[in-house]
Amino acid sequence: MRGLRIFLIIVVVLGGIFVAVDRIAVNVAENKAADKIQSSQGLNSTPDVSIKGFPFLTQVLASELDEVDVKLTGITASAEGRSIELAEVRAELKNVKIDSSFSSAVAESAAGSARISYAELTKSAPKGATVSYAGAERAAKGQVKVTGSIAELLEGAGVSVPESLKALPPLSTYSTVSLVGGDHVKLHADSLPPLVEGRLRKVVDYDLKISGLPGGLHLDKTVAVEDGVEFSGTAKDLSLAG
Template identity: 65%
Template sequence: MIIAVILGGIFVAADRIAVNMAESEAADKIKSSQGLTSTPEISIKGFPFLTQVVGKELDEVDVSLAGITATAGDRSVNVTEVKAELRKVRIDSSFSSAVADQADGSARISYADLTKAAPQGATVSYAGADRAAKGQVKVTGPLTDLLEGAGIDVPGALKGMLDGRTITTYSTVVLNGGSTVQLRAEAMPKLPVPGFDEKLRKAVDYDLKIAGMPSSIKLDKVDATESGLGFSGKGTDVSLAG
């Protein structure tokens, strides 16, 4: 009985050593293939690991990615958090390839980072529970800063009329193509000069392109929360190396 306990302990220890080595190897491969600036966190689920390796299929692999970016024009910001939960991951003996039958992906962008990517002069924030339920965020900013930040020439007479005036609008957030986040203003204030209403809309509306998600995971749902925007999606035949 004592020998069985000892052997069992040795097996468990060897199993944990093996899974730690595999997690480290997988993390390095993902970092290299995705061109990340930091090493992702990998967690291989299920026990025993060695038995899964013999069967060439892992029950579940969880990946937390850092160094993922979102870009809007020439502006680039970090995506606060990116995760992927991969199930039934098929591997080869050298771990040079790993493909998941199914995967759930998620990403989160804080309002601070949404503001960094927003047009000059705009601040993006939580819009309250009612509007958040509609997928909307709050966008505020000084009128002249927004217009001039978008490269729109504001005549001196109009600038005097708009000086000190701040607008507040609510933008609906939608996903397009699985990785592009679009913010579109619901309504804009009427300006005293014809043609400037549409120019103001162009100054407020913007797109964010999330780069670095595994290509076969398509984000298709967005939630506006108090801490930022949360995105989620699913994928099939997802490569662990992206």
């Protein structure tokens, strides 16, 4: 009985050591992978990398990680020379093939998402416009609310506004948000005052280009929520480092 007890103690101790070594190894690998991703994607800040699954060391021996979650910051979108920051960009990677130095990482499949707050959307909007949540019913249609002074919008775009138009009531309309080409966000106003529709549409309809997404990740779905507009998409054979 004493021999069995000693054997069990040894097994428990060795198991604890293995778990500790495994967790240390995964932390080192996460930091190394984060540095590689930052370098390869040209990011301003280090991403947050979380390697899932246990044990980690057996995954390394097989040169394939079951799942890796990545949270990116410093991703931007631009519109007419204005730059805005995405509130959150996440990527869930499956079956990630790696080499021993983590200098190469390719995910067999990936699901990604990004979110732009209404405050940042307003920064990208034409001068004088405010973009906000449109309510649950409109949000379900992928719409946001756009408000602002018509005179200020036109003047901000360099359009001369006669006195008669300056008396027009403020603009309050809904714009549909869509994705084109996997990295362009387009806003299109559903209706505008007939008197100035031609001139105003050139101002309030605009698009943003999202730059800095992992290569191969194309966004194809958009949803308006209370704290911003979310985008999501998938990819195959997504390269994150190298």
